Amino acid sequence: MNxxxxxxxxxxxxxxxxxxxCVAVAAANCSELLAKAEAAVVESPFLEFRLDYLKQPAASxxxxxxxxxxxxxxxxxxxxxxxxxxxxxxGSVEAELKIxxxxxxxxxxxxxxxxxxxxALKPGxxxxxxSQAGLILSYHDFRATRKLEETFRQMAAIPANYYxxxxxxTCLYDNVLLMKFLQAKSREHSVVGLCMGEQGIISRxxxxxxxxxxxxxxxxxxxxxxxxxxxxxTLREVYRLDHLDAATRIYGVAGNPVAQSLSPLMLNTxxxxxxxxxxxxxxxxKELDDLVxxxxxxxxxxxxxxxxxxxxxxxYLDNTDTLTQKTGACNTVVRSPxxxxxxxxxxxxxxxxxxxxxxxxxxxxxxxxxxxxxxxxAAFGLKNRGAQLFIINRTSAKGxxxxxxxxxxxxxxxxxxxxxxxxxxxxxxxxxxxxQIPLTEQEIHARFVLDMIYTSAETPFTRAGxxxxxxxIAGTEMFVQQGARQFxxxxxxxxxxxxxxxxxxxxxxxxxRKAEARSKNxxxxxxxxxxxx
Ligand code: NAP
Numbered sequence: 001m002n003x004x005x006x007x008x009x010x011x012x013x014x015x016x017x018x019x020x021x022c023v024a025v026a027a028a029n030c031s032e033l034l035a036k037a038e039a040a041v042v043e044s045p046f047l048e049f050r051l052d053y054l055k056q057p058a059a060s061x062x063x064x065x066x067x068x069x070x071x072x073x074x075x076x077x078x079x080x081x082x083x084x085x086x087x088x089x090x091g092s093v094e095a096e097l098k099i100x101x102x103x104x105x106x107x108x109x110x111x112x113x114x115x116x117x118x119x120a121l122k123p124g125x126x127x128x129x130x131s132q133a134g135l136i137l138s139y140h141d142f143r144a145t146r147k148l149e150e151t152f153r154q155m156a157a158i159p160a161n162y163y164x165x166x167x168x169x170t171c172l173y174d175n176v177l178l179m180k181f182l183q184a185k186s187r188e189h190s191v192v193g194l195c196m197g198e199q200g201i202i203s204r205x206x207x208x209x210x211x212x213x214x215x216x217x218x219x220x221x222x223x224x225x226x227x228x229x230x231x232x233x234t235l236r237e238v239y240r241l242d243h244l245d246a247a248t249r250i251y252g253v254a255g256n257p258v259a260q261s262l263s264p265l266m267l268n269t270x271x272x273x274x275x276x277x278x279x280x281x282x283x284x285x286k287e288l289d290d291l292v293x294x295x296x297x298x299x300x301x302x303x304x305x306x307x308x309x310x311x312x313x314x315x316y317l318d319n320t321d322t323l324t325q326k327t328g329a330c331n332t333v334v335r336s337p338x339x340x341x342x343x344x345x346x347x348x349x350x351x352x353x354x355x356x357x358x359x360x361x362x363x364x365x366x367x368x369x370x371x372x373x374x375x376x377x378a379a380f381g382l383k384n385r386g387a388q389l390f391i392i393n394r395t396s397a398k399g400x401x402x403x404x405x406x407x408x409x410x411x412x413x414x415x416x417x418x419x420x421x422x423x424x425x426x427x428x429x430x431x432x433x434x435x436q437i438p439l440t441e442q443e444i445h446a447r448f449v450l451d452m453i454y455t456s457a458e459t460p461f462t463r464a465g466x467x468x469x470x471x472x473i474a475g476t477e478m479f480v481q482q483g484a485r486q487f488x489x490x491x492x493x494x495x496x497x498x499x500x501x502x503x504x505x506x507x508x509x510x511x512x513r514k515a516e517a518r519s520k521n522x523x524x525x526x527x528x529x530x531x532x533x
Pocket of ligand 1: 307373394428430
């Protein structure tokens with residue numbers, strides 16, 4: 001199909017200049033849907049109404065018509081995806097068509113018709129629909145990213161205003177496949193594309209650089225209409241999607257899992273604050289081969305490496321700093337313009353900086369709990385500063401090995417309470433999601449305790465440390481300092497560390513408030529259940 005033909009009835013759509021983000025709204029009844037749309041349209045003048053979520057979509061269109069008329073400045077898509085194609089509408093293709101036609105005359109400027117439905121309709125029926133509203137011909141693959149050319153050949157045989165492909169990323173490289181495809185097709189067609197799923201998150205932003213006319217978002221967390229969807233606010237405020245252009249440098253955190261990582265919030269805040277044209281994404285990485293292939297093609301300028309890849313990434317690097325060589329772990333990668341990968345370890349600086357702000361480390365007596373990657377960074381950093389280092393670990397063989405390498409003294413747990421330390425550092429995940437504690441209040445004799453866990457402001461270990469009279473250093477400080485060094489390595493500018501700490505602390509406080517509210521609600525629910533019983 002040629003583009004002139006495809007766009008011949010674009011008169012209703014073309015002058016609208018679509019915003020980059022379309023917010024999908026969905027609800028089971030019309031008044032709830034309208035309430036959500038009313039709230040969303042204030043910030044986003046481009047909404048997709050998922051009519052298939054409504055119990056009675058046809059009966060709701062009169063009310064939706066009034067809404068469309070009340071918002072002449074906004075653009076609305078009507079979608080009534082059938083259950084067979086991944087939606088919630090259980091009617092026939094004819095019933096879907098009827099609803100979309102009604103939507104088209106009710107003020108929806110765009111209607112979304114699935115390729116499978118289009119195949120079941122006569123060309124004249126589709127042409128008629130397209131004479132009433134702009135047509136988005138869409139295809140969804142909820143399992144993989146495959147057969148893109150073959151699918152597009154079928155799609156392009158049907159005249160439409162936009163061709164939308166939403167596939168599923170089963171690896172990071174699927175994003176590359178889809179983006180290359182979009183880049184090629186966008187030369188002749190108006191295309192919209194993204195990869196669904198946690199591994200596809202990067203495509204939700206980067207596809208816009210390679211020709212996707214827009215992307216989709218949810219209105220609020222928990223209301224996603226597709227896997228991996230981010231909220232419109234996150235896209236705008238965290239990822240600064242409206243500023244994304246061809247010159248924007250791309251960075252990201254590679255790990256598994258990374259969906260809850262605070263690194264995107266922290267580093268994107270730093271980029272915005274320092275006016276760096278860069279975006280920092282979450283790359284859910286199952287295999288390092290996949291990550292490295294993706295990094296080379298996208299191309300990505302730098303990476304934070306997190307669990308479980310800090311050690312194995314070293315084998316992929318062209319060169320490393322001495323701290324990476326000493327610790328055997330890398331948490332920061334720089335990709336040079338010629339594609340070579342350089343590794344750094346900023347966890348060492350991350351743990352030293354908050355300590356050095358409080359006490360001289362030369363001669364300081366420090367107990368390190370743990371012998372994993374983070375403990376190794378702390379051990380070599382502290383030894384390098386001349387600290388007197390002690391180590392305990394669950395698996396004594398590993399603890400003894402690190403103690404030998406870092407010239408530290410290995411202690412048995414029973415020996416700990418006989419000592420008094422300047423600092424005790426928890427470098428284990430004990431207490432992250434539980435009430436488990438690496439040392440009890442009675443065992444802690446220290447001026448400072450530092451818990452590397454940074455997923456909550458207070459941990460069982462910091463609570464015990466405080467009760468034992470120690471000053472608490474939160475893991476967030478280490479997290480921010482290692483991130484600040486990454487920012488400096490990538491940009492050559494001083495990092496806005498205070499701003500980074502503020503935004504991380506605020507996000508953790510908001511997370512804690514939500515968790516408290518959830519546990520209160522479940523308490524109330526269980527009390528109510530008791531009453532009912
Ligand atoms: P890792 O390499 O897996 O090492 C885990 C360490 O914790 C090992 O010494 C392990 O002992 C010990 N451990 C695990 N489960 C235990 C349990 N149930 N009881 C007793 N000991 C246990 O992990 P890592 O990368 O070093 O990370 C450790 C912690 O530091 C994590 O909580 C991580 O989130 C945090 N961290 C924070 C930052 C930051 O910026 N704040 C940076 C890096 C890491 P074994 O030797 O016996 O297995």
